[in-house]
Amino acid sequence: MTTSPFSQHVRPLLSASIFAALLAYSPLGLAQPAEPPGPKAPTDAAPPGPTGAGAPTGTPPGDESAKVGAPVVPAAPVVDHLPTTVAPESVVAKTAAEKTKGAGGSFMDTRLTWTFGDDDVLHRTGATQPLSPLPNIGDRPGYRLFFDNLNSRFTGRENVSHLVMYRKMPGFIPNLDTEAALVLRFDMQELAANNQNVNRALNDAGSYLRIFYKTGEDVKAKKAYGVGLVFFPLDTDRFRLGYLYDISWGGTNATRNESIFPRLVGSSPGLKVQYDGPGFYFFGGFKTAQIVQPQTNLRPGATSGNEVEVVRVAETNYGFLGGAGADLGSALHADVGGGYFQQGRFEFPDMRPPPDTDRQAPRVFTYGGSGRLVFHKDMPTPQSIDFLLYRNDPNAPMQLFRPEVYKPGELAYSVAVEFTRLHQNLHDPDPGKSGASKIQPAHAAAIQGVIKIDYARIGLAAIYRDLPFVLRNVPSFVPFEALDTTTTKTQNEIFFAGSLDYYFEKLKLRPGIGGGVQLPATFSAESNVGNASADRTVVVRSQGNVSILPLGAKRKPIYQTRASLRWDLSDIFAAIGWVQMVHDPDATIVTRDPTEGTIGIRTFQSSTFFGFGMTLQARY
Secondary structure (H helix, E strand, O other), X not given: OOOOHHHHHHHHHHXXXXXXXXXXXXXXXXXXXXXXXXXXXXXHHOXXXXXXXXXXXXXXXXXXXXXXXXXXXXXXXXXXXXXXXXXXXXXXXXXXXXXXXXXXXXXXEEEEEEEEEEOOOOOOOOOOOOOOOOOEEOOOHHHOOOOOOOOOOOOOOOOEEEEEEEEEEEOOOOOEEEEEEEEEEEEHHHHHOOOOOHHHHEEEOOOEEEEEEEEEEEOOOOEEEEEEEXXXXXXXXXXXXXXXXXXXXXOEEHHHOEEOOOOEEOOXXXXXXXXXXXXXXXXXXXXXXXXXXXXXXXXXXXXXXXXEEEEEEEEEEEEEEEEEEEEOOOOEEEEEEEEEEEEEEOOOHHHOOOOOOOOOOOEEEEEXXXXXXXXXXXXXXXXXXXXXXXXXXXXXXXXXXXXXXXXXXXXXXXXXXXXXXXXXXXEOOOHHHOOOEEEEEEEEEEEEEEEEEOOEEXXXXXXXXXXXXXXXXXXXXXXXXXXXXXXXXXXXEEEEEEXXXXXXXXOOEEEEEEEEEEEOEEEEEEEEEOOEEEEEEEEEEEOOEXXXXXXXXXXXXXXXXXXXXXXXXXXXXXXXXEEEEEEOOOOEEEEEOOOOOOOEEEEEOOOEEEEEEEEEEEEO
């Protein structure tokens, strides 16, 4: 196949650019994703390292604080941090002269992961879906269990690096600070795939400009109070609503089906304004997006009432966000937030404006709110690192690899309860209401808790999502159309998960076990087969991940479990081994009708899968 001149030169240019950036910013410190321009994020809310129990993704299903953001390696669903304490002075050692020039500097945050294993040793390749080849090196979708990484976008097995070009300078106005960061994410796995898709291998990961005016401070706690303005020139995916990443909303990551703006063209820049006070904060902001939507115009020269031409253009749509939070005592914290997002215009024929009218089709939009209560003792208020800004400010340090701290005889816990309700303006499917729209509600809720006793940790989690919330970014099962409750039926998703691990300090070993049960969301409608009728059910695990069940079949609970062992080899290096078992009776495959011979029919595939793996990961 002939290679275009562009594809011949784009990869060498990209490689040269990366090499030049590394040479230009060789004195690199460790990445310190910092708190948003809101209340300072507790230092315990640092990104996780490979999990103590070796889970491919995540925190104990109840520990948001331990599992904030950066990728972690396969293990049980209890997160752990690599035992490295990075003192602020070791990241940026400043002389008095240097401080006058500003704080911070460029740095990198890198995760390199080597994984070997097989997610299904019981079946030959091609006998089940998703495909499971012979044991090999690399990541697999089958390694991820439904309770993994509830508070992060990452699976934990990425080979990824962030290059952050950061600078902070005092302003010419007293009490004013200015800072900026260009944050580039290098996905080495995408680069190694050699698919010529530079946008997936290199992308913006939250670049920003920030102005902060200090109105007061807590010297003892090293907290500054005041007004901060954050300008996102490229993208606002880190600026979201909700608190647990898995049920957050308002994001803009279209490549992961997490964009609140359907048919988004390019990215979505924005602005956030926040005031931080002693024990409280409140914020507001907006983002803009170019969405392809119809414009209806009379054809030039056409007689009034004749043909109309529908032209689709990328038009500006807006999203508005706001919220607040406060400590209601030493053990109780509350947050609340809400937003409104425009999502283009309807394209259904019955919703187009008639000829001789100078107007557009009605808007699609979503509005709603989220709230959270956190009860905690000797643990910080949890926050996902994927909502935070990358910073390298020694006056507001966040330690990237903060080790888990154990105190013999100590009892510490954190319990977070969260609820979200959305309202989406969608096309009304009722034939008797042609051209009408209706508001479809969507709901989600989560309870996460972690208890730490001596060197043991117990994690629990429960999540509820109805079908409209699972498909909130489509939106709905039929895009832009509300569910017809008279002819269809839906079932909501709910799952429970738990985990337990124990840390042997002298041996640097952490065995762990975790598991859960899930009832996935479903959509059912009546199908006619000959002279008979039967329900056809579709299991909706997530947007774009569905299983069509055989006629008349109903969903069944899914069980998943994992046991793992983690061994810390150094401050930056860990080895993890694990085995996992999945029982999924809702998985189906297309086979030929044994009686007819040519027609494809849906049948259940084997429901039990056994896998294993080992991972070596360095984080620095």
